[in-house]
Amino acid sequence: MSSKPVVWITRTLSANTLERARAHYSVIFDPSDTPADAATIIARSAEVDAIIPCHSEAFTAEVVAQLSDRVKIIANHSVGVDHCDLNALQQRGIVVTNTPDVLSDATAEIAMLLLLGAARRAAEGDHMIRSGEWKNWSPSFMVGHQVTGKRIGIIGMGKVGQVMARRARGFDMEVHYHNRKRLSVEDEQGAIFHETLDTLLPQAQFLSLHCPTTDTTRGMINQDTLSALPQGAILINTARGPLIDEAALLAAIESGQLAAAGLDCFVNEPGGNTEFSKYKQIFMLPHIGSATFETRDAMGYRALDNLDAFFAGKEPTDRLV
Numbered sequence: 001m002s003s004k005p006v007v008w009i010t011r012t013l014s015a016n017t018l019e020r021a022r023a024h025y026s027v028i029f030d031p032s033d034t035p036a037d038a039a040t041i042i043a044r045s046a047e048v049d050a051i052i053p054c055h056s057e058a059f060t061a062e063v064v065a066q067l068s069d070r071v072k073i074i075a076n077h078s079v080g081v082d083h084c085d086l087n088a089l090q091q092r093g094i095v096v097t098n099t100p101d102v103l104s105d106a107t108a109e110i111a112m113l114l115l116l117g118a119a120r121r122a123a124e125g126d127h128m129i130r131s132g133e134w135k136n137w138s139p140s141f142m143v144g145h146q147v148t149g150k151r152i153g154i155i156g157m158g159k160v161g162q163v164m165a166r167r168a169r170g171f172d173m174e175v176h177y178h179n180r181k182r183l184s185v186e187d188e189q190g191a192i193f194h195e196t197l198d199t200l201l202p203q204a205q206f207l208s209l210h211c212p213t214t215d216t217t218r219g220m221i222n223q224d225t226l227s228a229l230p231q232g233a234i235l236i237n238t239a240r241g242p243l244i245d246e247a248a249l250l251a252a253i254e255s256g257q258l259a260a261a262g263l264d265c266f267v268n269e270p271g272g273n274t275e276f277s278k279y280k281q282i283f284m285l286p287h288i289g290s291a292t293f294e295t296r297d298a299m300g301y302r303a304l305d306n307l308d309a310f311f312a313g314k315e316p317t318d319r320l321v
């Protein structure tokens with residue numbers, strides 16, 4: 001019998017990650033790559049010492065209460081942990097880690113892609129050529145919104161938010177931000193701090209969301225906050241869907257209060273919001289913020305680094321509880 005800890009990897013991680021995991025652990029892995037539901041998580045927990053889940057597996061208070069005592073650590077393959085009830089896990093004495101830093105560049109790339117694509121109508125243009133609808137060129141054809149030199153508001157100036165600010169500076173944008181805590185002047189790199197959304201929102205010709213979903217932030221982009229933006233603002237979300245009241249977003253697109261939106265995250269995932277597909281002003285991607293080959297390896301390795309530390313009796317670098 002193997003004395004290696006038993007680790008359940010819930011989804012198909014990168015080949016390099018699986019190879020490294022198998023070298024050190026007894027790995028349970030189902031290549032069908034389906035999100036594990038509550039019943040599966042609870043049943044499987046009796047067979048494993050550790051779980052490497054993704055944000056597709058929900059560790060609600062109800063699930064956590066029924067986990068086997070055998071599970072000692074949940075080493076998430078994600079930076080966002082809104083799928084985990086951290087209080088419930090802490091009460092059960094289960095260690096929880098995440099994978100910060102290593103996905104910030106990839107996610108900010110997608111945020112910038114959405115910003116540029118929404119402003120300059122990239123998906124519409126691509127569709128026009130593919131569908132054979134491109135019959136003419138005129139000075140009034142496919143006119144969009146310039147990005148260079150505009151003001152961007154960033155909500156959540158953490159790891160991804162700070163990379164996004166650097167990318168925005170590359171387009172000579174003036175960076176404004178709201179965060180739980182003001183950054184040091186050195187880290188601000190000239191970005192203008194707003195203690196409240198009340199002063200940030202009227203500045204934000206572009207608004208990009210980079211804060212976690214918590215009880216405080218859920219629904220923070222709603223009818224009130226959208227109406228505080230300048231007329232014709234553009235909203236970008238690579239954080240989490242539930243930050244936005246999607247009905248309010250649709251109403252703001254309808255009224256022209258928002259000129260466009262670029263979204264990588266939705267309340268309903270997978271699938272998204274079918275109403276959004278009716279609006280060419282909404283540019284959408286299927287939650288691929290961190291989906292690069294390089295980042296998938298880095299996320300897998302970071303989750304394994306946390307497991308290795310835990311099973312060596314050390315403090316995992318990214319321990320949350």
Ligand SMILES: NC(=O)c1ccc[n+]([C@@H]2O[C@H](COP(=O)([O-])OP(=O)(O)OC[C@H]3O[C@@H](n4cnc5c(N)ncnc54)[C@H](O)[C@@H]3O)[C@@H](O)[C@H]2O)c1
Binds near residue numbers: 210217
């Ligand atoms: N689309 C994707 O694939 C993808 C990839 C990476 C991260 N994300 C999401 O982006 C989020 C941010 O990632 P990160 O690595 O930058 O995390 P982070 O913890 O480094 O940064 C989050 C920032 O938000 C701030 N914040 C928290 N609550 C706030 C509030 N009420 N108001 C204002 N600011 C608040 C925090 O102070 C922190 O600075 C993650 O939680 C995750 O949900 C999505």
Ligand SMILES: O=C(O)[C@H](O)CO
Binds near residue numbers: 054079080103289290
């Ligand atoms: O939070 C994250 O890490 C991304 O959304 C991918 O799961």
